Amino acid sequence: MNYPEKLLDTPVEFLRGVGPVKAELLRKELDICTFGDLLLHFPYRYLDSNHLNRICDLRPDQEWVQLRGVIARIREEGHNFKKRLTAVLYDQTGQVELIWFQGGAYVRKHLQEGATYSIFGKISYFNGQPNMAHPEIELFQAGQPLPALQPVYSTTEKLRAKGLSNRTFAHLQHALWERLQPKDIGEFLPGNILTEYRLMPRFQSLRQIHFPESEQHRDAALFRLKWEEFFLLHLRMGRLKIRNHQQAGFTFENVGDHFNHFFTRHLPFELTRAQKRVIREIRQDTRSGHQMNRLLQGDVGSGKTIVALMALLLAAGNGFQGVLMAPTEILARQHYEDICGLLKKMDVDVRLLTGSVKGKERRETLTALAEGNCSIIVGTHALVEKKVVFRNLGLAIIDEQHRFGVVQRARLWEKNRLPPHILVMTATPIPRTLAMTIYGDLDVSVIDELPPGRKPIQTIHRTEAYRAQVMQFIRKEIHEGRQIYVVYPLIDESEKMDYESLMAGIEQLKAWFPEPDYRVAMVHGKQNPEERQRNMERFVNGYANILVATTVIEVGVNVPNASVMIIESAERFGLSQLHQLRGRVGRGSEKSYCILLTGGHISNESRQRMDIMVRSQDGFVIASEDLKMRGPGDIYGTRQSGALPLKLGDIIQDTTILENARLAAQSLLDSDPELKHPQNQHLKSWLQNSAQGKEKRAWSTIS
Ligand code: ADP
Ligand code: MG
Helix, strand or coil, X not given: CCCCCCHHHXXXXXXXXXXXXXXXXXXXXXXXXXHHHHHCCCCCEEEECCCCCCHHHCCCCCCEEEEEEEEEEEEEECCHHHCEEEEEEEECCEEEEEEECCCHHHHHHHCCCCCEEEEEEEEEEECCEEEEECCEEEXXXXXXXCCCEEEECCCCHHHHHCCCCHHHHHHHHHHHHHHCCHHHCCCCCCHHHHHHCCCCCHHHHHHHHHCCCCHHHHHHHHHHHHHHHHHXXXXXXXXXXXXXXXXXXXXXXXXXXXXXXXXXXXXXXXXXXXXXXXXXXXXXXXXXXXXXXXXXXXXXXXXXXXXXXXXXXXXXXXCCEEEEECCCHHHHHHHHHHHHHHCCCCCCCEEEECCCCCHHHHHHHHHHHHHCCCCEEEECHHHHCCCCCCCCEEEEEEECHHHCCHHHHHHHHCCCCCCCEEEEEECCCCCHHHHHHHCCCCEEEEECCCCCCCCCEEEEEEEHHHHHHHHHHHHHHHHCCCEEEEECCCCCCCCHHHHXXXXXXXXXXXXXXXXXXXXEEEECCCCCHHHHHHHHHHHHCCCCCEEEECHHHCCCCCCXXXXXXXXXXXXXXXXXXXXXXXXXXXXXXCCEEEEEEECCCCCHHHHHHHHHHHXXXXXXHHHHHHHHHHCCHHHHHHHHHHXXXXXXXXXXXXXXXXHHHHHHHHHHHHHCCCCCCHHHHHHHHHHHHHHCCHHHHHHHHHC
């Protein structure tokens, strides 16, 4: 076999019509270095000459339209910064004005009056007349047989300025395809899979996606290419999972005294069925002799901490050390205090290690860890620093995984001769099938049940005009002994504007709630950890009535007496974030409220988001709405961008293809987990090569 495919590794510079200057631009702008990269620069749309709109049929509610007509009256209007180019497009039924606010000079040079053009763009209306700004425009050559579907390629301003327009890309693809033979584009999917799932072969698919014979061909090509992406993704994840399952791990032989004592004497409440089930799953994993790699999903407030603690006791009872790692100092401290509280009648050495644990205390902790006197250590990423040495780390629990990179996870493992068992906990619930994709290499446990007796949190959306009423309401709650969170959006803590509005907000709040009758504490990212901690404590111990915070409190803090959560500029938060924030209240026995404050004029989308929050309290419902509205990228952060190499496939929209490919990958791995069968050899080497990035790297090794 000869992967990667040789011709496709040719530097793009050597393609007819490219040359060194354009090659450099292609590399810089679109990361296109080789023939192969160009091949994978797919059209994002097709011009469909069977679906032309007539100008007389245009309607204000239509957005994107495709027209064909003659260009006339090309004019440059205005001067200096207001300069623009206009032209009129006629067809047999009417006329549309075309406008270019930028780049007019370039367009002017190429536009011919009296010639026929195909144009595509967004229609808008001015004084009842249709016009189109910055249309895509292309000369129509009569007599030349036009394919039904013409590919449209994305390009950039810089490329266009150097003559690399959408059209040029089509020419480059032609030049490329003149040289491509079926042998250059190897098929790596086994024949039986192509047949069983009715997939178009790879060569044809790539040909059809660039130059479709028909809509059906294009769709079949797209199906195959998306399917292939999902299939490879699931194969990779599946193989990782198989490897994980084979990885030797520490065996926790017994349940152990710690676990038993705690369970029978000190557990403050009855565990939910879901909690018990997850603990059983962890017990099975850790006694199997293989390493555990498990994701624990559970909505906010579902009680993940106690599960974590019991897993840590399991490790301790078997003579192993365990860590619980949290993303922030505040959260680590809170976990530490909760755990100390729960274990106060037991003889287990629990310690804290964060950036602000210093001096003698730090030295002692490090020694205790190295000598094995400390069984449970809670902390932040300070725990993965080189200086931290464990005697026998058996279990690592990582809370709120989406804040931690995979790299940090790997660094924890390096500290041992055997990797510790890993439990990742997240409060961002995602639908099951998606979890199987995104976390396909991990085993997944779900806590799908809240502890009994939770009162629903009443969620209310109020505009700025009702601020005074909201303040009155807060006052009433404070007089009844409750505490209040007020959260400000600080998307980027370094942003001056946000910071100033936070300060202004606090001043306003202090005016409503003056000392000494009221006490306001505040935490934000500009404070140093000690200051933040002091303020946090004032709220946790009940001294402060109000905690003003930026999203630092988003994950994890637990103050059962807090009954109201006010979210300022709520429209600036994503749905899942709002849900996390809201989860900070409703933890005590009192009725709780979440008030979403927004301006009076917010976008439809924002309004929809507020409505969902008011309507639903189910994290799964909210997460899937969030996915629909924002796409997955924002939510899964690091995991998503690194681990999901999808060019065409969309894990939300293409769920049918995804599921089909996932099952195919699963059944292949069931029958041939090591990919040893002769018919799977192409696939195996493709997986190996593409994993090493050879597809992309060939050019850079030459230059
Ligand atoms: P999260 O899953 O968001 O981390 P926590 O572990 O902080 O949730 O638990 C939220 C609250 O619920 C805590 O106050 C905890 O003591 C309480 N809790 C957890 N499990 C139970 C249970 N089975 N019965 C009653 N209360 C519980
Ligand atoms: Mg938690």
